[in-house]
Amino acid sequence: MTTTALARERLLDDCPLPRLLCDDAAGSAAAWRSLLGTVEGVEIEVGCGRGVFLAAEALRRPRLGFLGIESSPKWARLAASALARQGIANAAVVQAEALSFLRTRVSEASVEALHVYFPDPWPRTRHEKRRIWRPDFVGEVLRVLAPGGKIITATDIRGYFIAIQRMLTAHACLQQRELPEAWPVTAYARKFLDRGRPVFSTLFVKHAGPPDQESHGA
Numbered sequence: 001m002t003t004t005a006l007a008r009e010r011l012l013d014d015c016p017l018p019r020l021l022c023d024d025a026a027g028s029a030a031a032w033r034s035l036l037g038t039v040e041g042v043e044i045e046v047g048c049g050r051g052v053f054l055a056a057e058a059l060r061r062p063r064l065g066f067l068g069i070e071s072s073p074k075w076a077r078l079a080a081s082a083l084a085r086q087g088i089a090n091a092a093v094v095q096a097e098a099l100s101f102l103r104t105r106v107s108e109a110s111v112e113a114l115h116v117y118f119p120d121p122w123p124r125t126r127h128e129k130r131r132i133w134r135p136d137f138v139g140e141v142l143r144v145l146a147p148g149g150k151i152i153t154a155t156d157i158r159g160y161f162i163a164i165q166r167m168l169t170a171h172a173c174l175q176q177r178e179l180p181e182a183w184p185v186t187a188y189a190r191k192f193l194d195r196g197r198p199v200f201s202t203l204f205v206k207h208a209g210p211p212d213q214e215s216h217g218a
């Protein structure tokens with residue numbers, strides 16, 4: 001282990017406010033929720049990277065809890081360290097694969113918003129099955145979202161954006177809405193915007209009515 005990695009390990013281990021759970025420690029929904037304290041609702045970010053969005057939103061909206069799901073141990077630890085360093089008590093990170101975590105650890109209709117910013121694009125056709133936005137992932141997102149819950153996502157890849165919109169508009173329980181102008185800026189968003197690259201983003205809201213009826217051919 002490098003000196004920097006060791007320093008980060010110590011930072012987390014010595015931290016009076018642990019902000020990181022590994023998937024096996026995440027146990028039940030109660031285990032990760034207890035890390036967020038008493039909050040009025042929970043929002044989840046899938047693929048939180050270094051945790052820029054989590055920290056900013058947790059500070060901006062302290063009455064809500066924010067959970068980042070990050071598959072990379074390195075990024076999960078960095079994000080958790082950043083939260084701990086800033087003394088943020090209403091956000092935490094779980095190191096886990098997002099689809100299986102949602103499936104096994106997140107209760108139905110328990111999430112107010114699900115954010116996915118700049119998911120790995122896997123641009124080659126033969127790799128598209130590795131993308132996070134797939135029909136089975138959408139199904140889980142719809143299950144965990146509360147009525148009125150939001151999906152907010154962004155990517156710099158036009159083709160991926162079109163595919164995501166197609167997947168989401170296929171569900172009659174989802175309505176596409178205008179994104180508020182000040183949508184959250186993540187580390188990747190900052191990088192792309194600074195370079196003048198286009199960023200495609202959207203917001204969908206889950207109807208408060210009956211659950212999903214996929215409207216094939218809509």
Ligand SMILES: C[S@@+](CC[C@H](N)C(=O)[O-])C[C@H]1O[C@@H](n2cnc3c(N)ncnc32)[C@H](O)[C@@H]1O
Pocket residue numbers: 046047048049050069070071072075096097098099116117118119120132186187188189
């Ligand atoms: C391109 S980065 C974007 C990070 C951050 N959202 C941002 O906008 O700055 C994508 C992140 O998603 C994570 N990731 C990829 N697949 C994942 C999965 N199935 N479950 C959880 N995290 C995943 C990667 O490890 C990486 O940190």
